[in-house]
Amino acid sequence: MEQVDFLVVGAGIAGLSAAICLARVGRVMVVTKEELAESNTAYAQGGIAVAMGGEEDVALHLEDTMSAGDGLVNREAASVLVEQGPRRVEELLAWGTKFDRENGELMLTREGAHSRSRILHANGDATGKEIAVSLLRHVREMDSIELMEWTTGVDLLMEGGRVVGATLLDGEGGVRVVRAKAVLLASGGAGQVYSDTTNPAVATGDGIAMAYRAGAEVSDMEFYQFHPTAFSVPGAPRFLMSEALRGEGAYLVNAKGERFMERYHPLLELAPRDVVARAITHEGMDGEVYLDMRHVKKDLQTRFPGISKFLAKYRLELGRDLIPVRPAAHYLMGGVRTDVHGRSSLPGLYAAGEVACTGVHGANRLASNSLLEGLVFGVLAAEAMIADDGTQHEPVVEDQGGEVAAVATGSATGEKATERWIAELRDLMWKYAGLLRDAAGLQEAKRRLDALAVTMPRGMFRRALEARNLYTVAELIVAAALGREESRGAHYRNDFPERDAVARHSVMSKDGLKFVA
The missing domain is CATH 1.20.58.100 (Fumarate reductase/succinate dehydrogenase flavoprotein-like, C-terminal domain)
Structure with a gap:
């Protein structure tokens, strides 16, 4: 039986952000199922939405988030997200995160359902990877954080109605029991519950299942966002064709070569994701649906290097070819029910990021709000864990x-x-x-x-x-x-x-x- 002050399950943006905060006051163990670089964070292409343009931009970001969530957004959580987002991103910049710039200024792009350009990118379409690398570099400098790769959560430990740790399975098949003052679930989503998904293999809903078995409340599990544009070639992975492609002007066309989004929403290709996904599904009943960037006169290989490299395997090229797409499971708006500080319904258990449900996304997440969510609520959960200072008990x-x-x-x-x-x-x-x-x-x-x-x-x-x-x-x-x-x-x-x-x-x-x- 091992003892730490804080146990963090997951090493994506939420888990690492929390660990950095927790490490200032105690010993932290961070566990992840594979190597540290393997998380939903590292696969995030589209960017991170943040209102860096002052109060008006913050207010508009809030309203865009509320609108995309289709009447179900927790306004308190959304306000916290957009108001604290700029400060958290400034921290990333201070830690050496290299977002794309244009003429020395941060380059801001636009995506679906955003009223203005506010999306930061890194290396074109590798934003999540750059953030993950930056956070890991900072975490490795902190002696009070222990990183455990190839370790799977089995179940939470309960004593007297309180979560006091977890049982883990390490990479060699050994069972480890770890006790802690508080446990943070930051284990990401559950896209692998569907056959077609943009999620990596690690996204199997572990944190949600562990919390539910322990007696925690979960919320809004019916709201699974299907990304409209995943690569659609038989035998190929459902690789994400980032929403940033449509932000740069990509059209959606049906098998007849017709643009069709005007029949579904006034924002056309930049409509909310659920609208676009259903439109593609409907149009796809009569044949393939494609992303068309042949009219976009930009250096798309430089702007989207990761996507371009993937497409090259199939002898396709942005700006030259029609790219076949269809929806795939992408992001779970529901999860472990928490308040805005990450507290679950069980004492001693906290959750942040995609595993959690604060209500910040409502019924439909606004594009590129997920990385910001992990960043903001990871820190808030850590601060609550420190403030609550859970009392340890003798093992039962x-x-x-x-x-x-x-x-x-x-x-x-x-x-x-x-x-x-x-x-x-x-x-x-x-x-x-x-x-x-x-x-x-x-x-x-x-x-x-x-x-x-x-x-x-x-x-x-x-x-x-x-x-x-x-x-x-x-x-x-x-x-x-x-x-x-x-x-x-x-x-x-x-x-x-x-x-x-x-x-x-x-x-x-x-x-x-x-x-x-």
Whole structure:
């Protein structure tokens, strides 16, 4: 049994930002499932939205965030995001983060649903990677932070209704028990619950599942954002075609070569993501949909080096070729329910970044607000952990074994069988609980999930743990989507296409599902 002051699960922008703050007052352990560079943060192409233009810009950023969220945004959380964002970005600059510049000034671009240019980029389309490298460089300079790679969270430790640590599986298959005054979940999203996703393999919803099993409330799990433009070639990965491409003037055209967004929204290609994703899905029923930048007279290879390098593998080039695209699961607006300081419904447990749900994104995240969310709320969660100064208790052995034993019992499932099981779950979620939903499909998803539960992989190895977590996330998404009989933001019900007059958040715990204003 190991003892630290603070345990941080996840090493993306939220986890590392929090760790830097926590390290000033105590010993911090940061754990991540793979190498430190592997996180959703590192894959973020589009940029980081921040209002660097003064009070008017901050006010407009707030209103853009509120508008994109389709009536469900927590205004307090959104205000905190846009007001504290500039200060946090200034810190990144002070730590050596190199954002793109033009004539010596920070280069600002525009993306969907933003009323003005306020998106910072780094190396064209590698913003997340640059931020992650900058944060890691700063973290490595701090002696009070211990970094543990190739370590998977198994379950949270509970004593007297309080979270006091976690059980971990290290890279060599050893089980480690770590106690802490407070635990921060910063483990990212759950895109791997769908067969088509822009998320890396690590995004299996671990933090959400761990929190839910421990008794924490989760919220708004039905709101999964499907990025409109993922690369669509058979056999190729669903590589993200950044929204910045449309910000630079890319058109969307259908199989007939026609621009079609004027039929769906006055902002055309820069409409909110849920609108664009559904439009592409509709147009795609009659053939391929493409991004068209042949009319854009810019050096697109320099502006988008990562995307250009990827496309070159398929003998495609921005500005010369039509790029086939279709929607893919991208970002979860829901997660562990927290206040604006990252406090969950369980004492001792905090969450920040995509794993958390403050309500800052409402029903549909505004483009490029996610990196800013991790940066701002990671620090706020750390400050709350320090202020709350959780009291440590003597270990209670009988409270530590329940969930771990449940995973370890029974004959272990083979790795190939586990992969087949996961693939079946991901396929059914894409088919029945994806971009377009209805009661019949969601009920079928529930029936198939119930059948999968009987054969759920067992064993104390990473993929079995991820399978269990994906199952929990899938159940939560389906239950919340069935309960929300309206269409709002990223949640679209074919059988309930209208939006309710009253905006309500879904809240789930072991006690069941409820909706609250």
